[in-house]
Amino acid sequence: xxxxxxxxxxxxxxxxxxxxxxxxxxxxxxxxxxxxxxxxxxxxxxxxxxxxxxxxxxxxxxxxxxxxxxxxxxxxxxxxxxxxxxxxxxxxxxxxxxxxxxxxxxxxxxxxxxxxxxxxxxxxxxxxxxxxxxxxxxxxxxxxxxxxxxxxxxxxxxxxxxxxxxxxxxxxxxxxxxxxxxxxxxxxxxxxxxxxxxxxxxxxxxxxxxxxxxxxxxxxxxxxxxxxxxxxxxxxxxxxxxxxxxxxxxxxxxxxxxxxxxxxxxxxxxxxxxxxxxxxxxxxxxxxxxxxxxxxxxxxxxxxxxxxxxxxxxxxxxxxxxxxxxxxxxxxxxxxxxxxxxxxxxxxxxxxxxxxxxxxxxxxxxxxxxxxxxxxxxxxxxxxxxxxxxxxxx
Amino acid sequence: xxxxxxxxxxxxxxxxxxxxxxxxxxxxxxxxxxxxxxxxxxxxxxxxxxxxxxxxxxxxxxxxxxxxxxxxxxxxxxxxxxxxxxxxxxxxxxxxxxxxxxxxxxxxxxxxxxxxxxxxxxxxxxxxxxxxxxxxxxxxxxxxxxxxxxxxxxxxxxxxxxxxxxxxxxxxxxxxxxxxxxxxxxxxxxxxxxxxxxxxxxxxxxxxxxxxxxxxxxxxxxxxxxxxxxxxxxxxxxxxxxxxxxxxxxxxxxxxxxxxxxxxxxxxxxxxxxxxxxxxxxxxxxxxxxxxxxxxxxxxxxxxxxxxxxxxxxxxxxxxxxxxxxxxxxxxxxxxxxxxxxxxxxxxxxxxxxxxxxxxxxxxxxxxxxxxxxxxxxxxxxxxxxxxxxxxxx
Numbered sequence: 044x045x046x047x048x049x050x051x052x053x054x055x056x057x058x059x060x061x062x063x064x065x066x067x068x069x070x071x072x073x074x075x076x077x078x079x080x081x082x083x084x085x086x087x088x089x090x091x092x093x094x095x096x097x098x099x100x101x102x103x104x105x106x107x108x109x110x111x112x113x114x115x116x117x118x119x120x121x122x123x124x125x126x127x128x129x130x131x132x133x134x135x136x137x138x139x140x141x142x143x144x145x146x147x148x149x150x151x152x153x154x155x156x157x158x159x160x161x162x163x164x165x166x167x168x169x170x171x172x173x174x175x176x177x178x179x180x181x182x183x184x185x186x187x188x189x190x191x192x193x194x195x196x197x198x199x200x201x202x203x204x205x206x207x208x209x210x211x212x213x214x215x216x217x218x219x220x221x222x223x224x225x226x227x228x229x230x231x232x233x234x235x236x237x238x239x240x241x242x243x244x245x246x247x248x249x250x251x252x253x254x255x256x257x258x259x260x261x262x263x264x265x266x267x268x269x270x271x272x273x274x275x276x277x278x279x280x281x282x283x284x285x286x287x288x289x290x291x292x293x294x295x296x297x298x299x300x301x302x303x304x305x306x307x308x309x310x311x312x313x314x315x316x317x318x319x320x321x322x323x324x325x326x327x328x329x330x331x332x333x334x335x336x337x338x339x340x341x342x343x344x345x346x347x348x349x350x351x352x353x354x355x356x357x358x359x360x361x362x363x364x365x366x367x368x369x370x371x372x373x374x375x376x377x378x379x380x381x382x383x384x385x386x387x388x389x390x391x392x393x394x395x396x397x398x399x400x401x402x403x404x405x406x407x408x409x410x411x412x413x414x415x416x417x418x419x420x421x422x423x424x425x426x427x428x429x430x431x432x433x434x435x436x437x
Numbered sequence: 438x439x440x441x442x443x444x445x446x447x448x449x450x451x452x453x454x455x456x457x458x459x460x461x462x463x464x465x466x467x468x469x470x471x472x473x474x475x476x477x478x479x480x481x482x483x484x485x486x487x488x489x490x491x492x493x494x495x496x497x498x499x500x501x502x503x504x505x506x507x508x509x510x511x512x513x514x515x516x517x518x519x520x521x522x523x524x525x526x527x528x529x530x531x532x533x534x535x536x537x538x539x540x541x542x543x544x545x546x547x548x549x550x551x552x553x554x555x556x557x558x559x560x561x562x563x564x565x566x567x568x569x570x571x572x573x574x575x576x577x578x579x580x581x582x583x584x585x586x587x588x589x590x591x592x593x594x595x596x597x598x599x600x601x602x603x604x605x606x607x608x609x610x611x612x613x614x615x616x617x618x619x620x621x622x623x624x625x626x627x628x629x630x631x632x633x634x635x636x637x638x639x640x641x642x643x644x645x646x647x648x649x650x651x652x653x654x655x656x657x658x659x660x661x662x663x664x665x666x667x668x669x670x671x672x673x674x675x676x677x678x679x680x681x682x683x684x685x686x687x688x689x690x691x692x693x694x695x696x697x698x699x700x701x702x703x704x705x706x707x708x709x710x711x712x713x714x715x716x717x718x719x720x721x722x723x724x725x726x727x728x729x730x731x732x733x734x735x736x737x738x739x740x741x742x743x744x745x746x747x748x749x750x751x752x753x754x755x756x757x758x759x760x761x762x763x764x765x766x767x768x769x770x771x772x773x774x775x776x777x778x779x780x781x782x783x784x785x786x787x788x789x790x791x792x793x794x795x796x797x798x799x800x801x802x803x804x805x806x807x808x809x810x811x812x813x814x815x816x817x818x819x820x821x822x823x824x825x826x827x828x829x830x831x
Contacts, residue, residue: 058465058475058476058478059465059466059469059474059475060461060462060463060464060465060466060469061466061653062462063457063458063459063462064457064458064461064462065457067454067458067480068454068456068457068458069454070454071452071453071454072453072454072455075453075454080453081452081453082452082481082482082484082487083479083480083481083487083491084452084479084480084481085477085478085479085480086461086477086478086479087476087477087478088476090476093476093477097477100494259455323745327732328732329727329728329730329731329732329736329740330724330725330726330727330728330731330743330745331724331728331732332724333723333724333727333728333745334723334724334725334727334728336723337723337724337745337747338721338722338723338725338799338802340798342723342747343747343748344747344748346723346745346746346747347746347747347748347751348744348745348746348751348754348755349724349743349744349745349746350742350743350744350745350755351717351724351727351731351740351742351743351744351745352740352741352742352743353731353736353737353738353740354737354738354741357741357742360742361742361744361755404734405732408732
């Protein structure tokens, strides 16, 4: 049976829109990635009555509830207080956590301010969930029929606590095998439905249904995800291997990287491996290609020079070409769509690519930056620079 | 008495985190800007049971509920169906909206697909809320003790419907004067609490409390907001005038723009007004300054050339300087913080600025880009280029 999971986000900053709630999208995605699903999300402010009502309602509906925020030292941080009230228990000072906080401040050569003591006040029935990188103490307890997991609002503290401690507890609660792995492929040039149809049937290569295919589109790139479940990592690797091979074969040259790789990172690595340097001349993309590459750690000796100009005589002068440039406007006056022209030259060789892309001006520019970088990746990897993509009009 | 307002966001894409819920932060901010507050937000997927439960719960608690999404033509768009069920009424075909949709398709020389007919099926008690730019029909009806407003998931359709039609209805319901205006100031270099203390007492310049001060920080910039309420726009302008004057006086040179102005847009306008052109040489910022400016409409004749290089001999060569560059590394090896050096030169004049900024490498780079652009703005506006900012370490 599948677990009914809810998320409660707390805090006036989120409720009033001062900050966009990226903690929620992170939590729900992470759970999706391990095969769990959030059914319901609630956001309430730093308000006793609404927090209590939200905890009670979720406690009636859910098996598990993740609460985010409200564990800080200030008076508007109310999560422990309301958790205790909803569970019908008292708050008590947790001496271990107090000690942890004092050590935390001491390591930073600071004295703990008195109001931080509040962060060690926990409901008496709470199970402590460690926060190795902050003073907000995570904890779990039962309210109604649900197990509640309280997490800090600071994104990196939340992420670490969720991944290392809450996900394993939820998987155990759901009776799912503990070992799970997310394999990711990044591609440029093919739309989600296209890749979905290219990959039709790959899940069936593992007949027990323990490998699931999913996508996440963030134009201009697409992420293809394989979630695999198994007894242990060796079991997972054995199951994934034929599926991964098939994905690489079918999506082929469009795969620009895997897992934590980025397009710009792959390009930099290829340049380093070939002991090559790079100079860029940009017109329409206005420096946005250089801005992706030149700041990367390790790019200093590789990225030689970037030139940006919007007028052709300036390009001519900047690269030291003699004579007058040809007539005509340099940049396409884009109405709805535009033509992108790019070329890659080495001492021996020139490759070029032209494409007409539909969309508004900034959409086309976004596509032009990605196409420029991806063609460079293809060139460096000795793949065809010219391969038709879904976003171009022929 | 203040209105209890809730927002319900619907859709599997939001609930699973495939998209970040920026519609919610937009809605709640917009309501804050007109002096209304959201008390509670709920996100549920495309699921009949959860939608019905969410509508019923909000209908018990709230005076007004804004529902976003679920008005599309596909089978997983359930908002009208569940709204009718929650209100205890039937769905009926709205002939006027059907005609509107047919016209909509006809104007685009297309035939309306049969499944779009579903978008004209409305609860019998629904008040139609116009959507002038799409086929999703907005509507309002009562569920429980609350008035519900159903809005499309497409951001630009939501924005237009909210601003033009739902906000006025909510203000009338709250018994607030209909005329409201949001005045915004953008600054760089001062933190929120600093500007807050600089502006202490400005609200009191309007004794009837109809002007409210607020902030929105998005590093490196800060937005200072004045929300003014009045009988009509003339009344508002009269009330705002002394407060605006005081804000301009107290925040002074740090104000880089107002309302829809952007830093890069102000720079471009100044350059155009002075019939000046701009060339940029970037090292540590790696093209990120050019990427903010050079693509703007109208920048073609103004932005002459950008040069990016990570090594000093390359900078030397690129700008045509004779001789050898001085010894030593070009870029600060940033650990936690870094020193930013910048200079602005014209034929007559040179101005320069140096600052030590704390933070991680990418944080410092973000600050360096902003400081570079803001110093250019100051130079063009004949303001001191060098004025201490809150983010620098002296």
